[in-house]
Amino acid sequence: MPEARFDAAKGLFIRRWGEMAASWGISRTMSEIHALLYLATQPLCTDDVMEQLAVSRGSASTNLRQLVNWGLIHRVHHRNDRKEYFDAERDVWQMFETITRERRRREVQPIVETLQRCISMIEEDGGRLTGQARKDTDAHRKRFTDILEFCGLMNMLFDLMSKAGRSGLKPIAKTIGKLVG
Amino acid sequence: MPEARFDAAKGLFIRRWGEMAASWGISRTMSEIHALLYLATQPLCTDDVMEQLAVSRGSASTNLRQLVNWGLIHRVHHRNDRKEYFDAERDVWQMFETITRERRRREVQPIVETLQRCISMIEEDGGRLTGQARKDTDAHRKRFTDILEFCGLMNMLFDLMSKAGRSGLKPIAKTIGKLVG
DNA sequence: CTATAATTTCAGAAGTTACCGAAAGGAATA
DNA sequence: TATTCCTTTCGGTAACTTCTGAAATTATAG
Incomplete structure (x- = not known):
């Protein structure tokens, strides 16, 4: 069975979404994070974002907050877990x-x-x-x-x-x- | 008779038009030149642009060419005048x-x-x-x-x-x- | 063809933006 | 209250964009 190309498609989309945003005056990373959360099937935490996009904690934090300010993603809390998770608007x-x-x-x-x-x-x-x-x-x-x-x-x-x-x-x-x- | 405020309005608009463009991923100078030509009542040459917006010859040339590429302004030639003039789409x-x-x-x-x-x-x-x-x-x-x-x-x-x-x-x-x- | 005027290009400078990573701050648990 | 875990902030830096000014190129007129 050939390797599933799912991850490639995901990566491709995230990169392109970031590039497009950059040419519209929105930072590339902010837009990549948005794409990542838009595709995710469940809310992700800061460390997930850091790991999957290879960005620093500071950048992840700042850009996540901006996305929340824009109203494009929302904070989600889980019981018995201090971490904050983020979930994107999907409509x-x-x-x-x-x-x-x-x-x-x-x-x-x-x-x-x-x-x-x-x-x-x-x-x-x-x-x-x-x-x-x-x-x-x-x-x-x-x-x-x-x-x-x-x-x-x-x-x-x-x-x-x-x-x-x-x-x-x-x-x-x-x-x-x-x-x- | 109080001083006409025409020049102030013109400057105000040009600056704001440039700022807006900057936040949409278009260079400020390019947009200011566009605003200048949009308001002008006749085609302007490179030197007019340099003088009125205080930009270098290189910048004026580059940005004017980009505006032509976008199709937002057009080159105009006058007889017995080597200079190129530029005129903006006004519709x-x-x-x-x-x-x-x-x-x-x-x-x-x-x-x-x-x-x-x-x-x-x-x-x-x-x-x-x-x-x-x-x-x-x-x-x-x-x-x-x-x-x-x-x-x-x-x-x-x-x-x-x-x-x-x-x-x-x-x-x-x-x-x-x-x-x- | 030469001289002159105008435009374009380009290398370096200046300014801007965004990122990193560490330190500070804040909240939940024991 | 102390500890731990997580988030935010921030100074320094790297990368990128845009500008400048002068040299090279192109075009026109005589």
Whole structure:
């Protein structure tokens, strides 16, 4: 009987998941730990993570905490065992919602606030400007507003998708398909 | 007459745009240059970028080329002028499509291929495994498949959104809203 | 073809991020 | 309370990314 390739697949996925995250501004190790816990059939403790991914205790601790903060994994306690175990959210749809919500809060919200501020700064100038300066501010207002509207629309869409959930997306996609042609 | 706050707004936006990009794995300078060109009312040359953002010639050149590769800005030539000028895409919807297409190609496609490979690795084991190993592979197949399906659904959705374009999104959102309740 | 202007490349420098491992801190047990 | 086991913190370091400035390359005009 040929060797089962299970472990190879697991390793392959974990590495790729880490690489992908790295290019999205998330640390490779944090993402590898997430992949490990996502695949695990039971909660793992810090030492399991250290052993399986060959990372230090400090790194494991820090990254596990960050994952908990993101809401992607949860702490689990067992009776008669001091150790803390960690268990990942396994519903892909829920994962998506969690990640989307966090990134929106951390990274989209600031740009939205900045855009609003930029627009009101321009409004303060009112119609007092003339000539090129006037043309420039008008152009800028439009460009700020365009992005702001886009953000609003995307926020709305993600809210709807979250509400719809996994079961709801397929019919939605189908409907959009009809609308678009 | 109080000083126009136009320049302040411009600077504020450029800085924030750069910060946001940094947390999404895109270099700060590249994103600041993009913001500068997005706001500009006419194409700018390398020296304009160097001067306004205080970056070196090398950095300006490299980052401008990357932006061209992404398809977010375009080279513009003027008659009787050797200099190259750069002009940004200003349609936010088009920008979104461009970025989405590139990131999909660069970062989503690899994970999709990996997932397919992981799944076929597991299939190779067929039903030969028993006991815990069998349970594990079954669990993993499901988890790989879940993500793969999710990617497929998201790809589809983004395709539809691109097709729909700016004008089409609002009605779509409205329709989804009705579907979801 | 030569001179000039502009762009790209590259080696080294600077800055940033993430990791390690040991020490400190905290909680459960006896 | 002392002991043990586990978790978190943190200074130093290694690895990586990005920038700079100048040299090399390319393109244009005369």
